[in-house]
Amino acid sequence: MSSIERKLHEALADEADRVRPATDLAERVRAVVADDRQARMRRRLRTALVALGLLAAFAGLLWGMTRSATPYRVHGGGAMDWWMLELATNVLLVALALWLGPFIKRFGRAYAADVFHDNPLTGKSYIILTDIVYYLIFTAYILFTVQFAPKPGWRTLTGEGVTPAQLSSELSRVAGILVIIGVLHGLNIVLMPVLGRLFSLNRRLAAPTTTAPSEREAIGRATGDDDRW
Template sequence: MNQRPETPGEPSEVERRLYDALDAAATRPPAPDLFERVLGSIADDRVRRRRILRTAVVLIVAISLLTAMVLLFTPRTVTGDLLLEWWILELFANVLLIGLALWLGPFIKRFGRAYAADVFHDNPQTGKSYIVLTDIVYYLIFTAYILFTISFQPREDWTHFVVPAQAGFEAARLGGILLIIGVLHGLNIILMPILGRLFSLNRKLSGR
């Protein structure tokens, strides 16, 4: 194919196309879908911050009310020491476990989204579904643990008032749920890349 000879100082065909592409890129408005995604991310962050703030306020109010109730209705000895009834500590432990579940779940999810997005980069929708399913499992475990360990009457080695045996039991409840969630979360971190590779391989094989 014959091409017109270029005169000295005149831009070549490649240079003209490059100039046109740069001019078009400079004058073209940003992609609307990207702008909407940025706005959506900002809105999601604001909603998450409001939810965290509301949860913190509710927990502070609940703990304050519980503390006031303990100070007002707990009997005292002759010397003025508190005689804490067993159900007060049990109620406080259950409130603490519920508050821990409501705080720890969004905290793990917040830092796990980027990890899941990197693992399931070939299957973004699968990554989102995986996060939702792990949230369901998380709250089911927390709920089952609280229901299994809650006490509606003093245990054999307890009395009507708080004794070291009950304090040790409640501390073990808190440590137990932290251990369970920690082990499951560690297994999830290890297994997620394996699942991501399997889903990616399955998608590539099915696309052939």
């Protein structure tokens, strides 16, 4: 150990000896824990209320559309017009995006923190970027698959009601976005450790191996040693 390191160690040790723990430390820790528990409960309650509200809105939309639709059951059609099921599917896709994104993020934070333990800020930025990609994919998928006119195979004998072909198409839309998000999420899980290793290696290679002269001078002034080595 050099003289600079020894003096720096002694200065820090003397300062640590003069520090005394706060008398209200236990109370503050308990208050922080209680605040965190309450914040988690509020987040869970807010999420549950949002989910219930979306489900209620979706159920009310289906009920209202069915009640106001022109009946086609006699001629092989559904009990609602085609655009009603199309609108309900779009609402379901939006609700699925708003629910699935935070759900994945909630259980992915610990995994990202473990992968980017050497680069916490990089891990946070990575999560934010993946959230942006997630919502961009969902938005693009909805815009690509939305229908403003019934397909030729959806028409019934007396009009444009819901048919099994349209129902199958709408279910395929929901299944398609789940497959896309599942595949991309699986690739993300596999590639994230590789990226974490690359970022850690890059940071280690970029870190200086010796103390810069300006840093040595600052340490010397802090410890009272003005030698220039």
